[in-house]
Amino acid sequence: MRLSLILALFLLSLRATTLSLNQDGLYLLQAKRGLSDPTGALSSWNPRDPDPCGWAGVSCGGPDRRQVTSLDLSDSQLAGPFPLFLCRLPYLSSLSLFNNNINTSLPPDVSACRNLTRLDLGQNLLEGAIPGSLAAIPGLAELDLSYNSFSGEVPPAFGAFARLESLSLVSNLLNGTMPSFLGNVTSLKKLVLAYNPWTPSEFPSQFINLTNLEVLWLADCRLVGPIPESLGSLPRLGNLDLSLNRLTGPIPSSLAWLKSAWQIELYNNSLSGGLTLEFSNLTSLRRFDVSTNQLTGAIPGDLCDLPLSSLNLFENRFEGSLPESIALSENLYELKLFNNKLTGSLPSDLGKNSPLQSLDVSYNQFSGEIPENLCAHGQLVDLVLINNNFSKTIPASLGKCESLYRIRLKHNQLSGTVPEGLWGLPHAYLLDLSENSLVGNVSDALSGARNLSVLDISRNLFSGLVPDGFAPLTSLVEFSGSHNNFSGPIPGSLVELRRLSKLDLSNNGLSGEIPEGIKAWNMLNELNLANNKLSSEIPSEIGSLLVLNYLDLSGNYFSGKIPYELQNLKLNLLNLSNNQLSGDLPPMYAKQVYKNSFLGNPGLCGDLPGLCPGRSDGRRKAKSLWMLTVIFALAALVLVVGISWFYCKYKNFKKTRKVATMSKWRSFHKLGFSELEIAGCLKEDNVIGSGGSGKVYKVELSNGEVVAVKKLRGVTKKEALTFESEKDGYQVEVETLGKIRHKNIVRLWCCCNTGDCKLLVYEYMPNGSLGDVLHGSKGSLLDWRTRYKIALDAAEGLSYLHHDCVPPIVHRDVKSNNILLDGEFGAKVADFGVAKIVRVGNGEEQMSVIAGSYGYIAPEYAYTLRVNEKSDTYSFGVVILELVTGRPPVDPAFGERDLVKWVGATLNQNGIDNVIDPKLDASHREEITKVLDVGLLCTHSLPISRPSMRKVVKLLQEAGSGSNKTRIAKRDGKLSPYYYYEDDASTKINHASEDPVRSMKEQGSK
Template identity: 40%
Template structure:
């Protein structure tokens, strides 16, 4: 029976719809594949499923489809992506409701094409590296979530776009350098808004009273703007608030009445404003977890009710005018982690139970009027990292266990009335870096265990009543930079071991009863800048070794020193520094008696006799040694040529084995390492090479298993691991890149090995930045070095058949050729990661202090992101001209922390740029600094890949407005947020 006509029509319609559906699916597939081609994936796994031959793009990672198989969501946040977005095609996806690319490294501009994504309900482009202004998106009237925070958008934000977005639930635009504007009226009408993040985006003027209309708000952040006026009472209508952040503005007046209504508020921060009055309005906020009101003008007492806050973790009230005692129950019921009430006028005693839950990390109460003893409970607070109660009126004895807390980094009880000894417990304080106990009444002998606290950098024990000797092994404190022992009752001698404290820059033992001679070992301290040994009973001659020091301050006055003043110390700069030593004489200093000619003659004769005797003995021994060494040298020379050598070439070479062997002579030596030497060899063809000679045996024939890892430029440095030689050969022999040092060949025998490299005549980047050559390295050269070195590392991480982790990236391992083109060198610690290795990480501790990534603090597992961190430090060196570790940074700070502390304003950011960089290049230097900060993110997964770093550096040459670098807060300290990619 024939089908009805209308049934045929129905079939035709279904077939037509089927064809349309297939065509639409094909279009969507092409759009997704275009998106894939526009992005770079540093982990190389994300787009593994994005294949044109796949059965359905709905199974692509990050893609969600609707019921009819059309793309509804693209969720690719936190995927370490770089590149730009092809919005012209993305917005052709007909069913797209969610577009999320937050927390990546995307760049470029956002085009007007975004307006075509009219069905979007969720848009997240936050925490990226975009440039330019953000376009008008009025057509996106269905938006419920708009996240653009921390993406480096600039210009005027199109606030009017928000007018039609009445369904917005979350609006996050903060941490962008927009042009200044008042609080946007368009926001006042977004009645469904739950999350409003407008921090650090140039909002000016007052908070309008209409803010009270946004009754659904859970989070309100207006921090780090330029807002003024009083906090409106209408804030009290926002009873659903969980977080209120108003810090770093210019708010005035008192906390508004009605703030007590915010009973579910957990986080309140109004720090760094001009607020005044008391804190009584906060008594009712029983759910507070973090309260930060520091640097204001608050007065009155801390409400007693604060002692009942059983959720309180962070309390920061420093820099106000608070009076009266602290609630004694403060922190008793909560997992208290941080308290800072410093710089007030508080009285009474320290609350005893703030570490009841064993979670307190920092107790800071300095510069108040506190009395009483330090509570005994804190001796058991093993989580404490900072304990500072200086400049109070505390008394009694420090609880013994407090000295030995295992995690404490600073103990500061300076300027109190505390008595008793420093106990032997201090030997357990393995992380203690700063010990400040000056101006107290402490007594007893300094414990020998002090020398076991090997992390100590600054020790200030002056103006107490310590007696007895200075611990003999104090030289074990290898990190010690400052030691002040003045104005005590110390006796005995100055330990010779102090000469082992190679970082010591400030030594003061004045006003004690020290005796004996001044140790000549003090003259070997390379960084000693201030030396005060005055007002003691030191005797003997002034060591000639002190003449080698470059001191800005020297005081040896009022001792019992005798003999002639060394000529180098007989200068006007040290006038008065030697007075009070009647036994001294000088031919140059007028207030000393002239050294007696007769005595001088007698001394000279005695010296001549001694020297003649010693000289005769030395000559005799020397003749024997010379004969032995000549014979040995001949044997070695003969052995070099007579040994059986295995030559492996990795490039076409134009020299012979004999030409290299003949050049291993003393006159060609340019560097020495722990187990071998480095030679500069001029070849017959006029070219030069660097030869590293590693001995595998000592003179007795015993295996040494050592190799050197020199810089192949001007200096060498040593290592003691046999694996380093193998790693260097294995790594370099397979590498072909213009920015990686070239290994021509290896020449090995049973007893020694020779590695022949290209010779780099301009030494290392360290030499150029931190020595007298610095002025010759202009910004263009620095920029080219940065890009070239980045490309070398990019090749190691992405271009080799197997990933190569260098593990010791630093400026001294970046060598420069005759045109200042960089080469990555020194692969003694490098690791080739096997393709089947577990998680491509290494357990071996490697690297150099100042360049080592922070993950070493909690794990020895490192990967290529550790190289990225180290390279970020090198970039900071290039921009600032500073060394990674520099005394000017302050105690326990490296260049990364120093730069973090200087990101407060445009002026402070510009201030870190090296003064040798001309004004015209400073904007570009800031862009490179921005990349360096991304590279040194604390969490490895937040650092860009070296491929992304190269791309960003190359784009840094493009003209762009100098952007203000922003900061946020963590506890009472500030940290980089946008630039380092951390979560708000």
Template identity: 30%
Template structure:
């Protein structure tokens, strides 16, 4: 009987293998990818040179062609930035009817006209062709792309006029046609033909560095518009500045410099209360010097080289406390310069050259510590009063009487042109760079690698001190945070050589270094380039609008030049492989038929997912897991760069947490126990089995574990935006508005309800606190850290008698007194978290307990329950819809008697009701409830979800994020 079973098993396996072989042969001739999409990609392959080497075979979706993203069998994205493509964009691309993203940026070999048929891509949301060499007119059919939100055609050679049909793009958010050769007037609607005045939802008009002519139409701007950036610099525009610009109250950056505009500066500009950067330089503006007192938050003001009427220095400028850069060169100013100007707290640069200013220059005894440069060349300054401590300020008084009349002797420093160039380069990260081969570069982490390089260009930075390392450190951190949150395989970034170009743009050289190896693959480069070309990366607010010009990356490790392989070669290889496989299958079938039991057992042992499990420990056998895998110590060592300090992202009594990156680019959080906190093998196994059964979007997922070489490590999904605790304290830089807090609360509540009511077996977390609620890249809450968790067996449905563990301030007093643990103990802890969300305070601060403080202050007969003194100041000015019910819920959760507390399921329902009252969708995942983009005030953000930046719920395949 046993031998018959063995032969039967062997026969079955042989048959299965043969069937698999024939299925593989069939797949060679029968592709899974839609036939029409395959034909288009083959057409592109025929007209493009240097396509990726793996563009062979008949199944781009199934074979994961580089740069091709699919949904099922349909092509939805083509992202091939910086890969050296050359050729033209074939009109056949219009047949990709499901295409949503087309990004071919930074391929200087791409040239020719855009096909008229591109307007047939009706599902296209992102058309990004930055830094190529496309030419000819922009086809009018582009106005048919009704779903487009990002249209970036900048830095090409497009000619002709701006298509009026762009005015039809009601969903358009980002419009960048800068740095081309576009000419003619700015199109506006006339009742028959559309125009740009219809783009009331568009935030960005970037048209600089073209050859546009005529006046700026008065009708172009209106009060319904939500524009943030209007950039018409470097054109040939004439006529007056339209006063209707003052109706666009949302405007933050306005550049009209380097044109031929005339007339006066409109008084309506005083209505632009959000304006931070204004440049009207190098025009022919005239009339009285403007009074812009209403633009109280302005940081950069450049009115240089205009023909204003002669006037004394404007007194209102000395009250602009946000001002960092003042450029008034050649504006007919006269008289003395007020000392108070140099005491503005943020002032860095003052350029008053080529005017008629006179008297004594005195920057005052209390000049700003930020002050770097005062350029007063070619004026009539007769004296300079030097102040103690002013040596760090570069004073330039060339071609003034004070320098012309200097007696013989050493030339004063203020009569010598200063060297204002910046030599800044990102310093090494606590390491010493070694000698790299000539074709590699040392990263800030001192690893030699082939970096991806390019140029970051900032069109309107709000600072002028290019020697301030702190500013560039903030930019570097922002880049790394963005790359990590988007799970990109980046180890480090390096910034160098910041300088201003002739257009007053800030140029910075960027190098991006690969993680885990010394080169990027094509997917990695395309994803990094997409994050920059698609504006997924949001720099700190002080840097303003930017674009990126990537270099071609030539260091892909592909063992060849990357030239195309012919279809015949592919068939020959396929036939050869097929023949070889067939012979092997015959041999394998014979082997299986001979001694199947022994071979099956050996194969099972070799393929067992717990081959590294330390059997010497008293572990009770291998863990029975659902969806988690066993990692070797050597694998994790490689993924964390030998557990380097640079990858340490947290620590506690248990040990440290390290960031790791799989070869696929997936980010991991690796919790490595220190020796003294390790569990026994049986306890560790129990915890792994428990966590592997937990699968919910609001609970941090266990990816795997490691249990070898004396190590105990748990590998979780990486959650990039830190803890709720850090967000509420301001440590993480995340702006926690009331609506965001509600969204975080519902997410955490759902995660905890899942553990109590749907997990098998049910789980009591036992350490719910704000530090154990993590926020992902969209600020969706995830319950984390199950080190103290307890599963509930059928015999323990009422309670578990166990040693009291948890965190003071969150600990259920009933559990503390009785040592009887129930789900209601978690409910109590969650109630404390809810009060923390309202107050922004830790549970115990200066000996005061948050639960007691709320109860003492609360008066339900008064507005906001009389809690104004304890509500977090960060939200006290908001409309706190649902606050009363939220506080009622929190207090019901922290009831002294567990029996009186609601279940977590009831908590979820109540928060859902509060969300509905606040006008929010309780079933929307994203915290962004205001549309595809979310914008807020500018400043100096340290985080992409700070008030001063905006969230882009964009998409990069395969991790596409849909807007709410």
């Protein structure tokens, strides 16, 4: 009673100050008072207005058109509890708070919003149980609670919804049994339960009652057993996704009755057997995707008889030939069959009757000629035929196909000359003709390919001069022409390519000098001119190419001295062997590790065995004595500094050894413990780790839970000045982890900032860090399957930070010690103390200091402090190399190199068998090799050449396609299930939208 009186007095006083604002406006102002609005999204809510109908997010209607009927505050960064005052709006029918920071639990009183027909609370920070009282809202037709942290079971009361048409619970922590009682809600048209850790169960038989269902998305729901025949009784089902489960058996023939289906996706399951659908009944089917399974047998002819627009059968075990009838489809724009065992030739009329845009049949055993009519409609964009047995010549029609962007014909048996027009296609950015038997000259028409970024014509039989028409190709990044029969000089126009990153013309018959002006190659990373007939001196300008990592000029006729300017470079590989060089070695390279780089040059002298052997050993002895003196002096200095440091730390320890007062305690989840219990367990006996930022304690709580507590050390005044432009690690970690909800990101339960210390309480990861396990005594526990799963889990966590957080988050300290392992060796990314939120337009941040750990820091730090997501990609690539090699990022055995340089050099000199960890089972060699390739791609010296983390996830998934068990590993719940492949046999990207929740809503409306 008193509360009602106080509320009435408050509203009266508020009305007195706002004069004419109507009652709905007063309710909205009261709701605003309970929310934090850091971006001013509600700044237009002016209490002096007569009504709220002009306010941001407000729509009006009702009897006099001044009542609030709809409120959309999506993407406003609002924080706080659910504003129950909104339920007092008598005409409110639609409420959307999508993508905000609404936290705590959802109160049962939300059922007071009696007139709602639509409630969207997706992508917030809500947790706890879902209130069953929502089912009491009589007219509710659309309910979206996706991308929160709801846990437990779906309330049984949800089976009593009267008018619900759309229910989305995607990507929460719901761990009960699959809510089969939802089969009672016969009004449902869209049911989305994907990406929850449900208890493993078979497909709920009650769902066959949902005869109005149009969209059913059950990806990653731990479904087991067969796909039920009963699914065929859902007459309106047009969108079915059962991916990422553990379903077995064939696709049931009953699905043939889904005549309205426009998309069926079953990829990435454990499906086995063949395609048993009666495709003749699917007369409305336009897009068919059963990719990434273990389906076998031939491609059904009646499937290819349908009027398909998209057919995706990639990554299966299909055999036999492609039915000729596929060429008769008038709608076909996409055909992707890569990674199967298909044979025979492609239909000769393929593309003749349809607007074909994308054709990818890579990694099969197709043979015969490339069809002439692939670009008959002038719309072909992607042509990817790598790793097959296609023979004879390239069709002349492809030289006229100006729509082509990407042409990959690598590793076939093509012969003859290349059509003149193919060299100069105006839109092509990738032309890969490598590993064939093509002959003739490279046409001068190449100068017309102004969009070309990658040109690979290596390992063919091309001859004549390398054309001097490269100047217009300002976008060219890579040019590989090795292992051909080119002769004559290196064209001077190559020097004008300022974006060139790789130039490989090795193993040809080139002669003359290296052109002048190569200092313009300021982005060149690899220069390989080995095994030609080049002569004269090595130009000193090479020393100005500061990002050059690989330099191979071996097997030529270079003479004179080695330029001392080469000491400016930080090379992973240097090879000047088998030339006619003379004089002294530059001091930097006068070391045993570089010996092989100079062999075969009789005139070279240096302090290396075999070079200038007549030189006196006196100089070496004096040098050794001087080095011993320096070592003893440094040891003494380290001892003094160490004692001083220990004394200071001991004083600080005594000074801060008291129970913390929990005056600034903040939780991000519902807790079952108190702050005082945490403080009482911070004893030295409980320390499980320590680092530069502080110590980590294992705390066993009275309720049986175990948590990890990181106690951060204080920041000195000097450090505060040094890092004045950046937030301290505690604040960064709290702001970052407090908002993140992802299964591959370590969970921050709560935090505390007192006057004496700062505490961060995390979920406990019983297997510790990847670095400790991999390089410690427990390394034998990590077999290849486990290592692969760890790599994929960590990649998905980083992909979430880079692509699904708004704005993106750069971790800046990715390393194996910051990847933690749970009880089942699932990986989670941790330690966000130096993470950075990227806010500027170009996706980069100027850092005041270098962040990261030695051995993981990207090479661009050598010449810039600008950092973006590609810096994390490099560091993650180092982690992949650790998993493959079993070696740490830095090791005395590497000499002056780090792991990246060691892997590169070892691969070039000794082959892959000397790189792979000998503890790994050799039966996985092919898969390990593919993952190693991903690591090498991630550690490319130029950021622009590294893949995004989203692409890394897909590359790893492709690399592990040989093991379906690993392909069912955890996946980023924020990725939509609607994909197409961007690269040959590699990157799946979101086909619908960058926003997966909205993507699903759009799909459901079709």
